[in-house]
Amino acid sequence: MxxxxxxxxxxxxxxxxxxxxxxxxxxxxxxxxxxxxxxxxxxxxxxxxxxxxxxxxxxxxxxxxxxxxxxxxxxxxxxxxxxxxxxxxxxxVLTPEIHGLARAVADRYVGSLANVLRLAIPPRHARAEARPADDPVPPPQRPAADGWQRYTRGPAYLDALAGGRSANAVWQALPGEDWPARLAEVAATVAAAGKGVVIVVPDYRDVNRVFAACQKLMDGVVALSADLGPGERYKRWLSVLRGTVRVVVGTKAATFAPVADPGLFVVWDDGDSGHAEQLAPYPHVRDVLVQRAHMAGASLLVAAFARTAEAQLLVDTGWAPEIVASREQLRAVAPRVTAIGETDTQLARDEAARTARLPAIAFDAARDALKAGRPVLVQVPRRGYVPALACANCRVRAQCRKCAGPLSLPGGSDNGAPRPAECRWCGAVEVMFRCTACGSRRLRAVVVGSKRTAEELGRAFPGIVVRTSGAGEVLAEVPDAPALVVATPGAEPHAVGGYGAALLLDGWAILGRADLRATEEALRLWMTAAGMVVSGAQGGRVVVTAESSLPTVQALVRWDPVWHANLELSGRTELGFPPAVRMATIDGVPDAVAAVLDELRLPATGEILGPVPLGEDKERALVRASRAEGRALAEAVAAAVRVRTARKDPDPVRVRMDPLELL
Structure with missing residues (x-):
């Protein structure tokens, strides 16, 4: 110029x-x-x-x-x-690899580059940048990794990683597996070859466990998560960018961590909702890491106790072979799993069991585990006291007279008297309930929350410590001592030495959700909890209160997540739902959704479902196409949105590609 x-x-x-x-x-x-x-x-x-x-x-x-x-x-x-x-x-701070990945993610999810870069690069802190870079940590020695001997293809997979070859896999962890130690061994194997590793887990408790396991095998490990202060997070992120460390462990904030010469990306428990970004363009950790591994020529390991339909698709297409243990190995370490229905006639006859609303077999399993000196995990799918109420006479849901919202019991007392029911929507107190269907004034619990369950168990097992974990009071770990641990799904603390038993209550509440992934999510939650229980040979028991004839319950009883994932994938393929197809949801007011649909120029396999009402004067349309035309679908949706924004249409629309929830 x-x-x-x-x-x-x-x-x-x-x-x-x-x-x-x-x-x-x-x-x-x-x-x-x-x-x-x-x-x-x-x-x-x-x-x-x-x-x-x-x-x-x-x-x-x-x-x-x-x-x-x-x-x-x-x-x-x-x-x-x-x-x-x-x-x-x-x-x-923006490396060519991360720039290319961010652009690919923005295109895949019909988003903007700026929004993806906000997820990829943390805000700057000048003081952290002013610090000189530390010297790179030398590669560690390759660990023995004897724990992988129990899995078919396990040793061969580690050999491939040690040799610097690209090796994708889906790993099915055995129940009771020390999975943080196994992931640390994989990371150390790759780091010993001079390559970088990124391990993404659902929450900070998992970060702490995997980080501690990695530190036992090597130096040059850093933990990244959103709960760090901005200055500390940026300082650690810079250590990755500058090549000081080789291994990154973190939550979804670490997905874009700029490791030098990446050799392996790992996602643990890919079905956990914590891996789905809640900010536009709503990418999912697993799919971003699949894209990143492909672009970088690196390996990907998808690992969990359960298996998602998306992970099964990676296996079926041959992109990622599975690493599983033999049935003999499984029988040696799995707890004994029993399923039982939830009718009142199946409650124990003794007064203590009726007080705790436990079937006799569950009560006995808990009592035996406590006698053996081990903690007992009680999984309750709702937090709070009694989060849902119904008429005790006709079972019609109890609703607020002001806004028709659901009534619940908050727990606690006012001047010694139990607190009355209140609305979960508007907070109005209901002291004179009358059923609109039959006129009865009596209420019963539809679902008993974790706090109420803890109270009932405390009365049923006098003298036993009762701990709760959920919402704002999540426990990271419990000692190897007799205790009842009442937790909501996803908040189960790690038990030193393992739980003696796990009681999975209100199974119908998880299975009965109106959601495409309800059965897959139920099995994932149950297996995550059951995977913390000691083996049947050590007295480990798992009791799930759900009908044993259901396929999801059978998959838990037989500990066969692969069979269940195949069922899920075949069912979605037949119905034309993700991951068998690529799909987009378009939400907004009716006129805005109609305007986008009018501009859509779909590929040959494209199809529009709906729109259907969402409430609050909004609608949702589903648009799908075959996986082969997934990129064309994203481009078509992007083009339609681009035309609309260029016209400066006032009403916003929200587009999500491959969303976790369709209903």
């Missing part, structure tokens, strides 16, 4: 070469403006203006943050382009 020989004092001059910067501005842009903007690079910023640095630019009259994506010689913009105001820091 030519420069004038007569430059006035104070006038900015462009850099001598490649003086045009392509910048991704960090603002919520309309979808039709999701592209880089051109800015001129001033001579004083020439040295620091490298691709990947943060910059400040003036956009729509305001100073805005952005990332410098690339430098070019010329611009195709007709108007005079503005100068970059300044380079915020010479630190290259």
């Amino acid at each position: 030519a420069t004038s020989g007569n430059v006035r004092r104070g006038e900015r001059r462009p850099a001598a070469s490649a003086a045009v910067a392509r910048v991704s501005v960090d603002v919520p842009l309309p979808y039709h403006l999701d592209f880089p903007f051109d800015y001129r690079i001033p001579a004083e910023c020439d040295a620091d203006a490298k691709p990947g640095v943060r910059v400040r630019v003036r956009f729509r009259g305001k100073l805005t943050d952005g990332f410098l994506l690339e430098r070019v010689e010329h611009t195709e913009v007709a108007d005079k382009i503005k100068y970059i105001e300044r380079v915020v820091s010479p630190e290259v």
Whole structure:
């Protein structure tokens, strides 16, 4: 680019070469403006203006943050382009790998690059950048990893990773498995070959366990999670970027961690809702890591006690062979699982068991485990006291007279008297309940919450410690001592030495959800809890209160998640639901949804279902296409949204690709 020989004092001059910067501005842009903007690079910023640095630019009259994506010689913009105001820091925080991945994720999920970069790169903290980089940690020694000998293909998989070969796999962990130790062995094997590793787990408790297991085998490990303070998170993230550490353990915030020369990506319990991002464009950890492993030529390990239909699809297509143990190995370590229905006639005859509303077999299993000196896990699918009430006479749901919301008992007392029922929607207190169907004034519990269950168990097992875990009081670990641990699904604490028994209550409440993934989620929650119980040879028992004839219950009793995942995948294939197809949901007011559907130019296999009402004057339309035309579907939806935003239509729509919930 030519420069004038007569430059006035104070006038900015462009850099001598490649003086045009392509910048991704960090603002919520309309979808039709999701592209880089051109800015001129001033001579004083020439040295620091490298691709990947943060910059400040003036956009729509305001100073805005952005990332410098690339430098070019010329611009195709007709108007005079503005100068970059300044380079915020010479630190290259957006690597080419992460930039390419972010663009691919944005395209797959019909989102903008800026929104994905917000998920990938944490906010800057100058003090952390000012610290000099530490020396890289030398590779560790390859561990023995004897625990993988129990699995078919386990040793061969580790050999492939040690040899630097790309090796994808779906690992089915045995019940009672010390899975953090197994993942640490895999990570150390890859790190010993000089490669980087990213392990993504659902929550901070899992992060702590896997991080501790990794530290026992090697140095150069860092933990990343959203609950860290912004300064500490950025400092650790910089240590990854600068190549100081080789192994990253974290929650979904670590999915885009910029490890150098990545060799392996791991996702544990991919069915957990914690792996689904709640911010646009709503990517899922498993799918992002599949994309990242493919683009980086690295390996992917999908691991869990249970198996999702998505993981089964990876196996069926041959993209990721399965690593499973033999049935002989399974029988040696699995607890004894019993299923029993939930009718009142199946409650124990003794008064203590009736007080706790436990079937006799569950009461006996808990009592035997406590006598053996082990804790007992009680999984309750609702938190609170009595979170759902119904008429005791006709079983019609109890509703608030003001807003028709569900009534519940909050627990506790006022001046010694039990607190009355209250509405879960508007908070109105109901002291004079009368059933609208039969006129009865009596209430009964539809689902008993964790706090009420803890009270009942305390009366049924006098002298035994009762602990609760759920909502804002999640326990990380319980000691190897007699105790009753009442937990909501996903909040089960790790038990040192394992639980002696697990009682999985109110199974119908989990199975009966109106959701495409209800049965898959039920089995995942049950297996996660049952996987913490000691083996049947050690007296381990699992009792699930659900009908034994149901396929999901049978999969738990036989400990056969692969069979259940095949059932799920074949059922969804027959019905045309994910992951057998690619699908998008389009939510908004009726006129906005109709406008998007009018602009859709679907591929050959494309199909529109709905729209159907969502409530609050909103509708949802489902759009699907074959997996082979999944990219074409995403492009079609993106094009329709782009036309609408270019017209500046006022009513917003929300698009989600491959959502976890369809109803």
